[in-house]
Amino acid sequence: MIINDTEFGEVIVRRSPLSRGVKFSVSTSGRLQMSVPKNTSDFLAKRFLNSNRKRIREKLPIKNPDEQRARDYQKKILMKKARNYLPYRLEYYAKLYGYEYSKCRLTHANTRWGSCSSNKTISLNIGLMQVPEPLRDYVIIHELAHLNHMNHSKAFWNEVGLHDKNYRLHEKKLKMLSPGV
Numbered sequence: 001m002i003i004n005d006t007e008f009g010e011v012i013v014r015r016s017p018l019s020r021g022v023k024f025s026v027s028t029s030g031r032l033q034m035s036v037p038k039n040t041s042d043f044l045a046k047r048f049l050n051s052n053r054k055r056i057r058e059k060l061p062i063k064n065p066d067e068q069r070a071r072d073y074q075k076k077i078l079m080k081k082a083r084n085y086l087p088y089r090l091e092y093y094a095k096l097y098g099y100e101y102s103k104c105r106l107t108h109a110n111t112r113w114g115s116c117s118s119n120k121t122i123s124l125n126i127g128l129m130q131v132p133e134p135l136r137d138y139v140i141i142h143e144l145a146h147l148n149h150m151n152h153s154k155a156f157w158n159e160v161g162l163h164d165k166n167y168r169l170h171e172k173k174l175k176m177l178s179p180g181v
């Protein structure tokens with residue numbers, strides 16, 4: 001359920017069989033997120049929200065409704081750009097260097113630029129569309145190398161180094177940036 005709140009904008013209410021009490025957090029879009037026990041009524045959820053207003057205001061970095069909408073819009077544009085680019089770029093490098101992956105997934109988590117799962121799915125963050133091309137390509141090469149090494153061993157870095165001589169610099173530069181949109 002979404003509560004449209006005059007102060008916090010859209011508030012996401014998640015009913016979970018696991019939650020015993022009410023927990024407040026911030027979603028990646030900067031929206032307030034409430035997790036409540038499964039049978040909590042809408043009425044009660046709103047009451048919880050009202051009685052915790054002051055605490056939320058003081059403790060949680062909620063974006064205002066305008067910022068929430070602006071971010072949604074920006075994310076949509078970025079997703080569209082990413083969809084038309086990242087899967088093709090990945091395919092290009094995979095073919096060039098002889099890698100086989102099973103699927104390309106686009107993500108927008110705040111924490112990682114990319115990942116490679118044991119079933120050979122490569123995930124790439126749409127935030128890559130906002131970084132310089134050499135860094136973007138580095139992430140793709142990094143994840144492709146994980147197809148052969150599911151770790152960050154010396155052998156893994158050697159393989160990355162074969163396809164990106166400046167990988168150390170690129171890794172360092174990426175660490176200073178955040179993939180969050």
Ligand SMILES: [Zn+2]
Pocket residue numbers: 142146151152
């Ligand atoms: Zn890695």
